[in-house]
Amino acid sequence: xxxxxxxxxxxxxxxxxxxxxxxxxxxxxxxxxxxxxxxxxxxxxxxxxxxxxxxxxxxxxxxxxxxxxxxxxxxxxxxxxxxxxxxxxxxxxxxxxxxxxxxxxxxxxxxxxxxxxxxxxxxxxxxxxxxxxxxxxxxxxxxxxxxxxxxxxxxxxxxxxxxxxxxxxxxxxxxxxxxxxxxxxxxxxxxxxxxxxxxxxxxxxxxxxxxxxxxxxxxxxxxxxxxxxxxxxxxxxxxxxxxxxxxxxxxxxxxxxxxxxxxxxxxxxxxxxxxxxxxxxxxxxxxxxxxxxxxxxxxxxxxxxxxxxxxxxxxxxxxxxxxxxxxxxxxxxxxxxxxxx
Numbered sequence: 263x264x265x266x267x268x269x270x271x272x273x274x275x276x277x278x279x280x281x282x283x284x285x286x287x288x289x290x291x292x293x294x295x296x297x298x299x300x301x302x303x304x305x306x307x308x309x310x311x312x313x314x315x316x317x318x319x320x321x322x323x324x325x326x327x328x329x330x331x332x333x334x335x336x337x338x339x340x341x342x343x344x345x346x347x348x349x350x351x352x353x354x355x356x357x358x359x360x361x362x363x364x365x366x367x368x369x370x371x372x373x374x375x376x377x378x379x380x381x382x383x384x385x386x387x388x389x390x391x392x393x394x395x396x397x398x399x400x401x402x403x404x405x406x407x408x409x410x411x412x413x414x415x416x417x418x419x420x421x422x423x424x425x426x427x428x429x430x431x432x433x434x435x436x437x438x439x440x441x442x443x444x445x446x447x448x449x450x451x452x453x454x455x456x457x458x459x460x461x462x463x464x465x466x467x468x469x470x471x472x473x474x475x476x477x478x479x480x481x482x483x484x485x486x487x488x489x490x491x492x493x494x495x496x497x498x499x500x501x502x503x504x505x506x507x508x509x510x511x512x513x514x515x516x517x518x519x520x521x522x523x524x525x526x527x528x529x530x531x532x533x534x535x536x537x538x539x540x541x542x543x544x545x546x547x548x549x550x551x552x553x554x555x556x557x558x559x560x561x562x563x564x565x566x567x568x569x570x571x572x573x574x575x576x577x578x579x580x581x582x583x584x585x586x587x588x589x590x591x592x593x594x595x596x597x598x599x600x601x602x603x
Contacts, residue, residue, distance in 0.1 A: 286545035287481050289572030292579035294603040298322035298462075298499065298587040300359070303341035305592035308526075310348075312591040315598040320354050324407045324442070326590070327359040328397065330376055332366035336397065339365075346401045357407040357442055358398045372412035374419065381422040390426065391433040398439055405440030406430070407462075414449040421453075428456045444501070447483075451493040461494045462587055463487060465574070466503035471522040475509045475562040477549035478502075479574055488581050501587035502574045504594050506530050506549070506565025520559060526593025530565035541565075548573035568599035575600070 297319050301309045303326065313323075325345045331337040349356050362377050364370040380390050398406045408430060413419045427443060434441040441459040445451070455461070468483045469476030479502060491498050505527050510520035525533075530550070534541050537554035544551060544564075551564040566574075575586050588600065 284481070284546075286543075287548045287573045287577065289548075289569060289601070290576050292576050292603060293584075295575060295579050295583065296321045296585040297600075297602055298324070298501075298585065300324045300326045300587070300590040301345055302326045302590055302592065303339040303345065305590075306341050306344065308592035309590070312594050312597050316591075316600070317352070317354070319600075319602055322355040322357060322442075322587075323349065323352075323591075324357040324359045325349065325403075327361045327363070327409065329361050329363035329365050330373075332364060334376060334380055336360075336393070337365045338397075346403075350402055355405065355440070356403045357405040357440070358394075358401055358403045359407040359409050359444075360394055361409045362411065374413045374416065377410060377413055377423065378416075378419055381419070381426050384425070387422070387426045387429050388433075391430040394430065395433050395437045395439055399437060403439070405442060406434055407442040407444060409444040411444075411446055414446065420450070424454050424456075427459065431456045431458045434459075442499075445494075447487045447490075451490060455495060457495045460497040460499055460585070461491075462499045462501050463491055463494075464501050464503075464589070465578075466501070466589065469564065470507050471524065475507075475512055475551075475564055477544060477547035477551075477564050477570075478506065478566060480544075480547035480549075481577065482546070484574060484577050485581075488578065488583070497585070498583070499585035499587055500578050500583050501589050502566075502571055503589045504566055504571065504597065506563060508533075509562045510559050512560075512562060525563065525565060527565055527567055527595050528593050530563050531567075531595060533561075533563060543569070568596040571600045 299320060301313060301323055325342060328342060329337050362373050364373050364376060380386055394406050410423065413423065431441055442462055443459045444462045446464055465484055465487055466478040468479050505525055507524050509522050512519045534552050539552040539554050541550035541552045548570045549564050549566055553562045578586060
């Protein structure tokens with residue numbers, strides 16, 4: 263009988279524990295953080311509106327982005343030059359972002375093969391580092407931002423990438439330029455990256471076009487990635503994303519589905535209003551979400567607003583993060599309500 267009573271007691275304890283839920287993720291006062299952001303060349307007008315609404319809070323702006331053409335040379339969109347000119351008189355620390363996108367007859371995002379070519383030799387690495395520094399100085403930037411992605415599973419290329427970051431850090435120091443290195447959350451951070459640069463980890467696309475409906479970040483994802491970042495040397499920053507994504511006819515674990523596309527906050531809010539839906543706030547991510555039907559299709563939308571961003575920033579700040587990037591200017595409704603503290 264005694265063992266029976268003990269068993270019933272343990273079952274009751276487990277059951278009660280299973281019913282306990284964490285408090286919803288939400289914003290709260292926290293130690294001040296530094297704000298950085300990106301202004302992209304394909305959304306200059308809307309980005310300018312967001313810049314004017316948030317400029318008093320911004321410490322850094324990265325101009326996004328210089329990419330490559332089909333001959334492995336830099337491709338500089340004319341809008342990037344426009345942004346460079348507009349930021350010459352602005353009182354904010356400016357960075358020129360370099361990505362491994364290819365723009366030509368066919369656009370390729372985050373192309374791994376170009377990295378294999380331009381980082382293949384030590385001479386190529388040195389030439390690329392010098393070319394980035396030359397362009398950043400020609401444009402009057404305070405710093406370089408490196409945003410190479412989609413190569414983490416290629417061990418040989420990771421080795422060459424680390425060699426490149428070391429050379430780029432060396433060249434940047436010699437030229438009196440600052441250096442920010444943007445990293446995917448899925449990349450290994452204990453690969454020997456150099457001291458000196460600021461490392462910016464992307465805390466987004468937990469859910470997106472690559473998988474099922476859900477928020478770009480949530481409590482568990484943020485906490486796990488923050489813990490992983492302890493392996494990074496030097497100054498560490500996090501980046502959270504505005505907007506969200508729409509999934510059409512998502513079913514059978516993705517085996518059945520239609521269009522998937524990213525949305526700005528404005529686009530998501532307009533859809534909710536158009537189809538008379540009241541978005542609900544998810545407890546684990548503070549993201550908004552709703553469903554609607556149109557033209558014979560079922561749609562699900564998840565997106566971030568100012569409260570979502572503030573909740574994510576609060577969680578990061580409570581873990582000791584001092585610098586936060588917001589991807590990106592443009593397409594937002596209430597970005598001015600995102601708080602540094």
